Amino acid sequence: MKKITIVLLLAFVSIIALSGCQKSSKPTLNVFNWGEYIDPEVKDLFEKETGIRVNYKEFEQNEDMYPVIKTGSVKYDVVCPSDYMIQKMINEDMLAEINYDNVPNIKNIDPTYLKSAEEFDPGNKYSVPYCWGTVGILYNKSMIKEPIDSWGALFDPDFVNANGYSGDILMINSVRDAFGIALAYLGYPINSTNESELEEAKKLLQEQFPMVDAYVIDQVRDKMIGGENPIGVIYSGEAIYTQRENPDLEYVVPKEGSNVWIDGWVIPKNTSNKEYAEKWINFMCDPDIALKNFEYITYSTPNKAARDLIADEDIKNSEVAFPDASVLERCSTYHYLGTDLEKLYLDKWNEVKSN
Numbered sequence: 001m002k003k004i005t006i007v008l009l010l011a012f013v014s015i016i017a018l019s020g021c022q023k024s025s026k027p028t029l030n031v032f033n034w035g036e037y038i039d040p041e042v043k044d045l046f047e048k049e050t051g052i053r054v055n056y057k058e059f060e061q062n063e064d065m066y067p068v069i070k071t072g073s074v075k076y077d078v079v080c081p082s083d084y085m086i087q088k089m090i091n092e093d094m095l096a097e098i099n100y101d102n103v104p105n106i107k108n109i110d111p112t113y114l115k116s117a118e119e120f121d122p123g124n125k126y127s128v129p130y131c132w133g134t135v136g137i138l139y140n141k142s143m144i145k146e147p148i149d150s151w152g153a154l155f156d157p158d159f160v161n162a163n164g165y166s167g168d169i170l171m172i173n174s175v176r177d178a179f180g181i182a183l184a185y186l187g188y189p190i191n192s193t194n195e196s197e198l199e200e201a202k203k204l205l206q207e208q209f210p211m212v213d214a215y216v217i218d219q220v221r222d223k224m225i226g227g228e229n230p231i232g233v234i235y236s237g238e239a240i241y242t243q244r245e246n247p248d249l250e251y252v253v254p255k256e257g258s259n260v261w262i263d264g265w266v267i268p269k270n271t272s273n274k275e276y277a278e279k280w281i282n283f284m285c286d287p288d289i290a291l292k293n294f295e296y297i298t299y300s301t302p303n304k305a306a307r308d309l310i311a312d313e314d315i316k317n318s319e320v321a322f323p324d325a326s327v328l329e330r331c332s333t334y335h336y337l338g339t340d341l342e343k344l345y346l347d348k349w350n351e352v353k354s355n
Contacts, residue, residue, distance in 0.1 A: 063346075109128065133235050134253050135261070139230060144231060146163060153231065165230045167213055172233040180258070205352040206352050240298040253330070288306075
């Protein structure tokens with residue numbers, strides 16, 4: 001009897017071990033994306049449709065993501081960088097070419113955005129646009145009485161003091177965005193490679209430093225909704241969400257110009273799951289899935305088929321989500337400027353924040 005019990009116990013342990021092996025052998029896709037940049041339900045839908053488990057991690061800045069992919073310290077199969085970072089990763093031979101035979105839903109991406117993406121990815125070989133938008137100013141009309149149309153609202157001490165928000169500015173914690181804003185206000189290209197222009201921009205940011213409450217990215221949304229701060233720099237998609245929660249908030253792309261950005265899905269060259277990554281990209285380009293993500297994250301979708309499905313006419317025709325040509329004409333896409341200039345930008349940015 002004891003022998004029978006032992007045999008049954010060993011059999012039971014074997015079954016448990018086998019089921020554990022089967023569970024661990026389930027195909028897995030490692031995804032690296034911006035924070036709060038997808039409807040969580042989409043991951044479940046992808047797993048249900050494909051049988052591929054999603055291991056999903058988030059980053060806050062392109063500059064945080066890049067060294068992880070560069071060193072391979074953690075291997076990701078599909079990543080969502082911004083335009084200039086995609087260009088850098090292409091230049092450094094870090095990305096795999098996408099096999100579009102496995103991404104038939106590419107047909108749903110508006111050709112306008114594919115053409116724009118060619119600025120940083122010629123021939124659209126390595127990336128598929130996921131979201132796009134602008135960088136602008138969000139301000140509370142109940143706290144700042146004068147209308148704002150210039151980056152001077154962040155830099156001009158006379159305007160800031162007159163409206164009583166010195167020390168309350170939420171400045172963006174991003175080297176390219178911070179310098180892009182300062183350069184635009186000074187009348188220089190946001191992709192400036194001129195060291196004297198960069199030095200002037202650095203000094204402007206240093207002069208702004210005492211007027212800044214905090215350098216933030218995602219946190220600007222909740223602080224502005226709650227009325228903690230009257231003004232901040234924000235991405236257009238976040239602005240849409242904040243305006244839904246607080247009607248006193250107004251978003252503007254300043255008259256001096258700004259950045260229009262595109263984030264896209266790419267596949268690191270060291271992936272061992274390229275086919276799974278392409279399934280993910282194709283799934284993200286499905287109109288229903290793209291619409292679901294747009295409604296959740298409120299960042300503008302380049303998916304024309306999804307935009308046609310938007311039921312809310314206000315958001316479908318929103319000037320924040322889908323600005324007209326007059327706004328986009330004064331905006332530029334960031335370019336990768338090379339290692340030396342990248343270091344120069346970063347060194348000057350560190351000088352600003354070490355005040």
